[in-house]
Amino acid sequence: MTAAPPSLKATALEFGLKPEEYDLIVQRLNREPNYVELGVFSVMWSEHCSYKSSRAHLAKFPTTGPRVIQGPGENAGVVDIGDCQACVFKMESHNHPSFIEPYQGAATGVGGIMRDVFTMGARPIALLNALRFGDPAHPKTRRLVAGVVAGIGGYGNCVGVPTVAGETNFHAGYNGNILVNAMCVGLADADKIFYSAAPAAGLPVVYFGSKTGRDGIHGATMASAAFGEDSDEKRPTVQVGDPFAEKLLIEATLELMASGAVAAIQDMGAAGLTSSSVEMAGKGGVGVELNLDLVPQREEGMSAYEMMLSESQERMLAVLKPGREPDGARIFAKWGLDAAVIGHTTDTGRLVLTHQGETVCDIPLGPLTEDAPLYHRPWVEPHAEPHLDPAKVPAPADWTAAVLTLIAAPDVASKRWLWEQYDRHVMADTLEASDTGADAGIVRVHGSMKALAVTSDCTPRYVLNGPFEGGKQAVAEAWRNLTAVGADPIAVTDNLNFGNPERPEIMGQIARAIDGMAEACRALDFPVVSGNVSLYNETDGRAIPPTPTVGAVGLIPDYAQRMGFAGMQAGDALLVVGASHGELGASLYLRELFGREDGAPPRVDLEFERRNGDFVRSLIRSGQVSAVHDLSDGGLAIAAAEMALASRVGVELSPTSATHAHAFLFGEDQGRYLIATREPDPIVAAAHAAGLNVALAGQAGGADFACHDLFRIPRERLRAAHEGWMPAYMAG
Amino acid sequence: MRAAVIVFPGSNCDRDCKTAIERSTGAHVHMIWHGETALPAGLDLIVLPGGFAYGDYLRCGAMAALSPVMTEVKAAADRGVAVAGICNGFQVLCEARMLPGALLRNAGLKYVCQAVELEVVNSQTRFTAAYQGQRDVRMTVGNGEGNFFADEAALDRLEGEGQVVFRYRQNPNGSARDIAGIVSERGNIIGLMPHPDRAFEPELGSADGATFFQSVLASA
Numbered sequence: 001m002t003a004a005p006p007s008l009k010a011t012a013l014e015f016g017l018k019p020e021e022y023d024l025i026v027q028r029l030n031r032e033p034n035y036v037e038l039g040v041f042s043v044m045w046s047e048h049c050s051y052k053s054s055r056a057h058l059a060k061f062p063t064t065g066p067r068v069i070q071g072p073g074e075n076a077g078v079v080d081i082g083d084c085q086a087c088v089f090k091m092e093s094h095n096h097p098s099f100i101e102p103y104q105g106a107a108t109g110v111g112g113i114m115r116d117v118f119t120m121g122a123r124p125i126a127l128l129n130a131l132r133f134g135d136p137a138h139p140k141t142r143r144l145v146a147g148v149v150a151g152i153g154g155y156g157n158c159v160g161v162p163t164v165a166g167e168t169n170f171h172a173g174y175n176g177n178i179l180v181n182a183m184c185v186g187l188a189d190a191d192k193i194f195y196s197a198a199p200a201a202g203l204p205v206v207y208f209g210s211k212t213g214r215d216g217i218h219g220a221t222m223a224s225a226a227f228g229e230d231s232d233e234k235r236p237t238v239q240v241g242d243p244f245a246e247k248l249l250i251e252a253t254l255e256l257m258a259s260g261a262v263a264a265i266q267d268m269g270a271a272g273l274t275s276s277s278v279e280m281a282g283k284g285g286v287g288v289e290l291n292l293d294l295v296p297q298r299e300e301g302m303s304a305y306e307m308m309l310s311e312s313q314e315r316m317l318a319v320l321k322p323g324r325e326p327d328g329a330r331i332f333a334k335w336g337l338d339a340a341v342i343g344h345t346t347d348t349g350r351l352v353l354t355h356q357g358e359t360v361c362d363i364p365l366g367p368l369t370e371d372a373p374l375y376h377r378p379w380v381e382p383h384a385e386p387h388l389d390p391a392k393v394p395a396p397a398d399w400t401a402a403v404l405t406l407i408a409a410p411d412v413a414s415k416r417w418l419w420e421q422y423d424r425h426v427m428a429d430t431l432e433a434s435d436t437g438a439d440a441g442i443v444r445v446h447g448s449m450k451a452l453a454v455t456s457d458c459t460p461r462y463v464l465n466g467p468f469e470g471g472k473q474a475v476a477e478a479w480r481n482l483t484a485v486g487a488d489p490i491a492v493t494d495n496l497n498f499g500n501p502e503r504p505e506i507m508g509q510i511a512r513a514i515d516g517m518a519e520a521c522r523a524l525d526f527p528v529v530s531g532n533v534s535l536y537n538e539t540d541g542r543a544i545p546p547t548p549t550v551g552a553v554g555l556i557p558d559y560a561q562r563m564g565f566a567g568m569q570a571g572d573a574l575l576v577v578g579a580s581h582g583e584l585g586a587s588l589y590l591r592e593l594f595g596r597e598d599g600a601p602p603r604v605d606l607e608f609e610r611r612n613g614d615f616v617r618s619l620i621r622s623g624q625v626s627a628v629h630d631l632s633d634g635g636l637a638i639a640a641a642e643m644a645l646a647s648r649v650g651v652e653l654s655p656t657s658a659t660h661a662h663a664f665l666f667g668e669d670q671g672r673y674l675i676a677t678r679e680p681d682p683i684v685a686a687a688h689a690a691g692l693n694v695a696l697a698g699q700a701g702g703a704d705f706a707c708h709d710l711f712r713i714p715r716e717r718l719r720a721a722h723e724g725w726m727p728a729y730m731a732g
Numbered sequence: 733m734r735a736a737v738i739v740f741p742g743s744n745c746d747r748d749c750k751t752a753i754e755r756s757t758g759a760h761v762h763m764i765w766h767g768e769t770a771l772p773a774g775l776d777l778i779v780l781p782g783g784f785a786y787g788d789y790l791r792c793g794a795m796a797a798l799s800p801v802m803t804e805v806k807a808a809a810d811r812g813v814a815v816a817g818i819c820n821g822f823q824v825l826c827e828a829r830m831l832p833g834a835l836l837r838n839a840g841l842k843y844v845c846q847a848v849e850l851e852v853v854n855s856q857t858r859f860t861a862a863y864q865g866q867r868d869v870r871m872t873v874g875n876g877e878g879n880f881f882a883d884e885a886a887l888d889r890l891e892g893e894g895q896v897v898f899r900y901r902q903n904p905n906g907s908a909r910d911i912a913g914i915v916s917e918r919g920n921i922i923g924l925m926p927h928p929d930r931a932f933e934p935e936l937g938s939a940d941g942a943t944f945f946q947s948v949l950a951s952a
Contacts, residue, residue, distance in 0.1 A: 153843050157874070158784040160744020244742050244787025334765075336741065421843045423874040425930045426782075428748040435846075436937075444935075446751075559935065 008038060015042035015218070016225055021373060028367040036353065036360045039305045043218070043271035044278060044368040047535050052373045053501035054533045057511055060518040061528040067490050068527055069190060075116040075267065076186070077529025078193055079491045081555050085445065086190040087452055088122035091130070091183035091495040091551035093534035097238040098180040102147025106180050107155035107241040108313055113184040114159065115267035118250050119316070121194040121257050122186025125427060126443045127156050129166040129182050130456040130495070130549045134175035136410050136729055141170070144178055145418070146730065151241075152182070153421040158243035159250070163422035164433040164441030167456055170410040173464075176539025181495040181532075183551040185454055187445060194257055196266040198284035198319045201347035203263055205277070205288060206325070208252065208332050208339035209315035210245050212273070213298035216311025226500055226536045245314040245337075252335040253316060259331065261324035268315040274308045276317040277343075278351060282369035284319075290343035292355040304355040319345060379507035385465040388599035390582035390663035393590065399711040402593055404721045406634045406666070407641050409592045413725035431559055432485065437566030437646030439484040439630050444559060451559035453487035455552050459633070460545040462601030465586040467509045471516025471548055472604040476670060478552035479524045480630045483613040484673060486563040486620040487554030492521060494531040494550055499543025501535050509546040510535075517548060523606035526552070563620045565629035565639075565674075568647035570701040572626055573680035576636060578612045578672030579605075579693040582663025588633045589666035602670045608692070609671040615692055616673045624683060627676040636697060637665040639674045641705055645719050647676075650702035656695060661710060676700055733759035733952045735777040738805065738821075740766040740796045745782035745818065745929055752929040753779070756942035757949040766799040776952035777814045777945075778805055780821030782874075782927060792835060792877045793823030802828055814858055814948050815921045819875055822913075822923030831916055831923045832890065833882035838875070839906025845874040847937060848926055849901040850912055854894045857915050859922045862947035869940035871926035873904055873912075878925040880907040880914075890914055898924055 012022040015038065025033055025041050033041060043049060051058065063071035069086055070078035076090035094109025106129075114124045129152055134141045156163050161184070216239035256262055264284065266276040273295070281288035292304050298312070320328060325341055332339035346352070351368070353361035396402035406412060419434035429444035431451060440455040457477040463470030475492065482489040494517065499506040521528055537544040556562050568574075584590055585599025619625045627647060629639045636653070644651040655661045677683055680696065687694035698707075706712040735753050739746045750761045762772050766785075771778070785796035796802070802824075809815045809830060817825035825831040838844055849870055855863045863869065882890065887908055890896050898913035905925075913924030928941030 150842075157843055157845075157876075158742075158744075158787065160783060242787070244784060244789070247742055247744065247784070420846055423843070423845050425845065425872050425874060425927065425936075426744055426748065428745075428751060428930045428932070428936060431935055 008032060012038055012042065015039065016046060017042050021045060024373065029363060036305045036308060037363050039309050040274050040361060043274055043309060045372055049271050049275055050372040051533055053375050053377050053535060054496065054510060055374055056376050057514045060514055062518065062522050063527050063529065065525060065527040068529055069193065071529050072531055074195060075119045077491060077493060078120060079529060080190055081445065081450065084190045086188045086193060087553055088117050088120045088186040088188050089184065089493055089553055090116050090530040091181055091493045091549065092116065092532040093495055093497060094180045094182065095177065095497065095534050095537055098148055099178050101238040102144050103151040104238050104240050106148040106151030108239045109180050109182045110152055110155040111241045111243065111246050111313055112269050113182045114161065114246065115269060117184045117186035118253055119194065119265055119267045120188065121192050122188035123254060124161045124184050124186045125429065126185040126441060126454055127161050127163040127182065128441065128454055128456045128551060131166065131168045132174045132179035132460065132547060133170050134178065135172040136170050138175045142730060148180055149418045149421055155241055155243045157423040159247045160426045162424050162426050162430050164424055164430055164443060165454055165456065168415050168418060169460065171460065171545060173545040176542060177537045177544050179497050179544065179547055181549045183456055183493065185452060185553060194262060194265050196264055196280050196283055198264045198280045198286050198345045201286050201345050203319045203322060203345045204325055204341045205290065205343040205345065206318050206320055206328050206339060207295060207342045208337050209249050210242065210312055211296040211298040211338050212307055212310050213312045214302065214306055214310060215239050217306060217309045226538045239311045239313050241313050248335045248337060249314050249316060252331050252337055255331050256328060259327045261320050261327040262318050263321045264319040266317050268317060270311065272309060272311045278365060278368050280317065280319060281345060281351065282365045287346035287348035287350045287365065288343060289346050289352040292353055294340045294342040296338040296340055304353060304360040377501050377507045378504050379511050380504045382467050382505060382508040382512055385585060385598055385600045388585040390584050390660050390667065393584045395662040396593055400713055403637055403641065403711055403713060405592055406588060406638055407718060408721040408725045409588060410725065411588065412633055412638060414723045415726060416723060417726040417730055431562060432564055436564060438564035439481040440487065442485060442556065442562055449558050451556040451562060453482045453485045453554040453556055455481040456549060457481060458547055458549040460547045461586045461597060463513055463546040463548060465599065466601045467512035467546055468516040469601045469603060471513035472520040473601060473670060474548055474550045475517050475520035475524065475526060476604045476609050477632060478550040479526055480613060482552055482554030483617050484563065484628045484630045486561055486617060487556045489524065489526055489552060489554040491527050491529045492550055492552045494528055494548060496531065497534045497537050497544060497547040497549065499538040506543055513546055513548045520604065520606055524610055561621055563625065563628045565627045565643045566646035568627040568643050568649050568676035568700050570649050572676040572678055572700040573696060574640065574651065574698040574700060575675050575677065575680055575683060576672055576695050576697045577616055577675060577687065577692065578608065580664065580667060580669050580672065582660050582667040583669045584663055584667055587666060587668045602668050604670045612671050612673065612692060615687060615690060616675065619675065619683060625675045625677045629674045631672040631674055632668065635666045635668050636674065640698065641718055643674060643676065644705050644715060645722060649700050650704045650715055651698055651700055652702065653698035653707040655707065665707065733757055733776045733949045734774050735759045735779065736762040736764045736771060736775050737779045737781055738764050738766060738801055740785035740799060742785045742787050743781050743783035748929040749779045749781045752932040752941060753945050756932050756945040759949065764801060766801050768801050769804065771804045771808060775808060775813055777816065777948045778808060780817040780824050782819030782821060785820055785824060793820060793827040796824045797827035806830065809921055812920055816859065817923040818927060818929060819925055822925055823877065825921065825923045830921050831914060832886050833880055835877050836879040836881050837877050838879050843876040844904050846904055847872050848904055850926060851899045851901060853896045853899050857897055857919050858951040859944055859947050860897055862943045862950055870938040871928060871931040871941055873926050875925055878905040878907065880911045882908060893917065897922060898926065
């Protein structure tokens with residue numbers, strides 16, 4: 001046994017453990033850990049792997065429902081989409097690595113989330129990403145955007161999975177800590193889902209994929225710490241991706257699963273070989289013994305510690321059924337992958353590692369997994385901004401300039417520069433993507449008339465000004481975007497990005513945002529089936545705006561009935577479904593035109609959110625509308641402008657109240673849809689009969705985007721503003 | 733019609749090509765692993781699909797051009813079998829010297845995924861005959877190295893001999909003379925960067941790619 005050096009407690013602190021956590025390890029083991037064991041504990045007890053600060057709050061999410069096959073706790077969530085098919089999906093952050101090394105950080109984020117999905121037995125069929133960058137004027141922003149986008153494209157394009165949707169925000173609050181959240185959606189047979197729990201002792205444990213190198217050591221620990229001035233020095237903790245290896249790994253994994261050889265499987269993501277072996281044995285209630293001499297290694301002289309903590313990419317660990325090693329060998333040889341049987345499951349409940357004839361680790365699995373620290377961290381009710389009276393918010397001095405400013409605002413402007421670098425069409429099932437004018441990406445379920453709608457949403461400025469209402473809004477907007485394309489919303493994956501949970505005000509944001517999200521999920525029958533928590537997103541003590549990103553999936557039973565906002569026809573009437581009070585708190589209007597970020601976020605009435613959405617979906621299914629767009633950033637004016645641009649038809653808006661025209665046009669009231677229809681009267685009658693708010697908002701036609709005597713903007717001028725910002729910025 | 737799609741490690745449009753051919757023509761499609769040393773008998777069409785064969789390491793298509801199966805693909809082409817290289821497949825055909833020219837990094841230095849309007853320059857080939865009078869077709873491109881290059885004399889020859897088959901209406905990548913696709917001198921080998929395999933049904937944004945595969949069927 002390797003002796004514990006006297007400075008081990010100091011080493012524990014370097015590894016990100018707290019002094020009391022080190023003492024807890026000693027207590028659990030009844031002895032000092034050795035260096036390897038300490039490494040194993042430190043990554044398994046990192047925030048990233050253990051969710052020790054958030055677990056107590058995550059329990060508030062509803063996680064079950066008639067379509068849920070697998071909720072949180074596995075590599076990805078699984079939902080039933082009928083016909084014995086399942087959709088497998090998850091979103092995950094790669095924030096810290098992407099800030100340090102944007103190309104590789106983003107690329108390996110995409111690679112990691114894909115592995116989570118195909119590890120469950122699903123073929124990845126769609127990718128999304130939610131990106132938050134700093135102020136465009138910040139000196140680092142342009143380089144980070146270029147690197148992250150190139151990394152996402154470089155990886156996803158090569159593997160051959162279409163990137164169909166996403167969102168991109170810019171705010172000074174992310175200057176020192178950008179967010180890169182990647183989501184992958186996969187398709188599997190509902191009766192062929194693979195899990196990580198090793199079912200029995202005495203089974204072979206096989207390693208396959210790329211060799212293990214010295215890259216990414218302690219990546220999970222780095223991802224669980226705040227940044228200081230030295231963030232550039234952490235570059236060696238960032239992994240390097242090889243999408244070609246990932247493509248081979250997908251095909252080999254799916255082929256191995258189809259061969260019937262797999263008993264349990266787990267990808268090597270954060271904390272690499274440590275977390276994959278511990279998860280499989282821990283969940284299965286068995287033990288595991290590995291001989292590290294057998295691990296395929298990229299370089300000579302790697303220590304046991306380095307091998308256990310390496311986060312080299314594109315690696316898998318599988319427990320095979322007895323005697324099925326030859327199936328594995330044949331498949332791995334075909335795909336040219338390194339592979340080796342490196343150990344076996346045991347009945348000891350312990351993690352035992354040998355290296356060069358010596359036992360370098362022998363610890364019980366319990367303290368690493370279910371018995372890991374769990375914190376009920378103190379929190380304070382977050383500061384709540386007061387509600388803004390729209391009458392007290394100024395109208396713009398120049399309406400034309402106001403519309404052009406908003407349509408060209410970094411958060412609204414076309415992101416064509418970015419998504420044209422992503423392959424959106426590979427797999428030949430993409431029906432709607434970033435370029436087509438729809439509130440969600442849509443991909444066909446191959447070989448059927450079904451399609452999946454996918455979206456990613458969060459409005460961080462709302463969450464900052466009111467975490468509870470903002471949490472509700474993130475869920476509601478995802479539900480609304482799926483509804484707007486004609487889908488039945490099914491389930492959610494969440495990616496909770498916050499600052500340092502040891503600060504009570506940050507913990508307050510976490511607790512209240514989760515409360516709001518959970519309430520919305522319950523009200524909308526929209527269970528959470530997977531997720532990821534990313535804390536310590538701060539630099540030099542400044543936390544990011546709270547950003548609980550919601551990824552969501554919906555089902556379109558017949559894709560001929562899908563909807564977008566590019567189908568508006570001249571002569572269509574425009575209706576707003578949902579009540580408009582003129583909510584201008586925390587609005588884009590306030591921020592972009594007046595530099596103000598105050599005010600309570602718009603309230604989310606979950607009852608009407610649902611009723612309005614169900615009504616709009618029924619209009620889509622009965623063919624009564626030609627275009628549907630959800631109202632969000634910039635309110636009616638921006639939704640109508642986007643509809644006009646996508647449909648290549650002018651719009652004449654007609655304000656219902658002249659005194660508060662700016663609230664009518666730019667208010668961000670929730671639960672609303674803009675719909676275009678040839679025959680408004682029956683829709684208005686049906687809405688009124690159902691007790692829903694609906695109002696005529698304008699008419700489609702002509703060449704201009706206009707509103708009475710307030711503004712009249714030629715459509716091409718509007719388009720130039722919308723399309724112009726990002727290419728001009730990136731060229732700057 | 734009998735068709736084969738070659739699968740290299742790193743191909744990612746192999747299934748798309750199979751689906752496109754099946755749905756456009758009803759043909760039976762064999763999937764052929766790159767390590768094979770024999771092809772099925774009686775093939776009418778061999779497709780080299782898009783993707784990143786061998787990760788596009790070294791140069792796009794360079795290693796795939798040396799795959800065992802390529803000996804058989806060349807022999808079949810010499811016998812007159814139709815061979816279509818789409819995107820990465822076009823790069824492989826150039827690297828294998830089955831088509832002239834080369835595909836360089838895009839002029840904008842970035843990967844470009846967008847819809848492209850194409851002119852059918854030559855509708856007398858086995859791959860375009862079914863377009864008949866249709867001069868304008870729509871497909872999508874998705875590539876980082878789609879910038880077709882050949883020396884001036886070779887370009888003159890391609891144009892003079894009717895070997896330029898598709899031309900971009902708006903050049904997305906800097907290709908010489910807006911060339912999007914070319915055929916061999918004999919007319920049985922085509923390489924093109926746009927994807928007919930992603931444009932075979934209206935809901936994909938265009939069904940013009942179906943006509944491409946139907947042309948080969950009509951000539952079979």
